[in-house]
Amino acid sequence: MAKKQSTGTPATRALEASGVPWTAHPYDHDPRAASYGLEAADALGVPPAQVFKTLLADCDGILTVGVVPVDAQLDLKALAKAVGAKKAVMADPALAERVTGYVVGGISPLGQKRALPTVLDATAENWDTVYVSGGRRGTTWAWRPPTS
Template identity: 50%
Template sequence: MSKTTRATQTLSKAGIRFETVTYDYDPHAERIGLQAAAAVGEAPHRVLKTLMAELDGKPVCVVVPSDREVSMKKLAAAFGGKSAQMMKPADAERLTGYHVGGISPFGQRKLVPTAIEIAAMDEDMVYMNGGQRGLQVRLPPKDAQRVLKAIVAALVAD
């Protein structure tokens, strides 16, 4: 497995310090983010999952703890939109250039508005997908927010 991806190159180019962590990706896992958290030996709320959604028909990227679900209502409100829905996996892969299970918010083919769950900002370090299945990057959430130019909002369902 290569530890150099568009995601890690994007972080390096931005001067962000991060560490890569590899793990055995299970394509049959019911919840990929939870499987990643268990595999790297970290609490699920520190391992963030990257989801692609559509807000009023336009793509957005959403980053939330792997043990939580996105509230579409909160997502729409965070961006000042009317309605949000999850993007179809094939559309997410085409837009980002990554495979489902390896979608990173960093280094996507097309820059789209990104939101990070506010609770993640309380952590010293978080894990995010590094641009391929079985690769996570560990970094401070504030650095992730800065390089992504992400908004921070309450995004998870109660």
């Protein structure tokens, strides 16, 4: 008998397995969009600061995930400091895709091929709900970030 395969992404399967409350928010992705994150914010009708993008950086030779608002840039010095590294540089997009198993514009902080150190921007605490990539372009998921 064949196993039933999930139709979700690795990110949504990881969320389902975790028991963390979340909701899916798909939207129609326009491949001509100049910014995937700003497109998502517009499609969802939420401020760009409430939608977070997932970026990969090389921190002293260790690939590290930075999750920041789509209207902001990843502060490489702050990311390096957060993980105890001296220096951080953005990872090559092809390497990011290979390591995470996702395409650029659809990289989710969850369900990646390998567990990587991950740092969430503190501004996530400003929102009752934040949105991040659901593992493919045109798919986001929302959850309530933990409070300190």
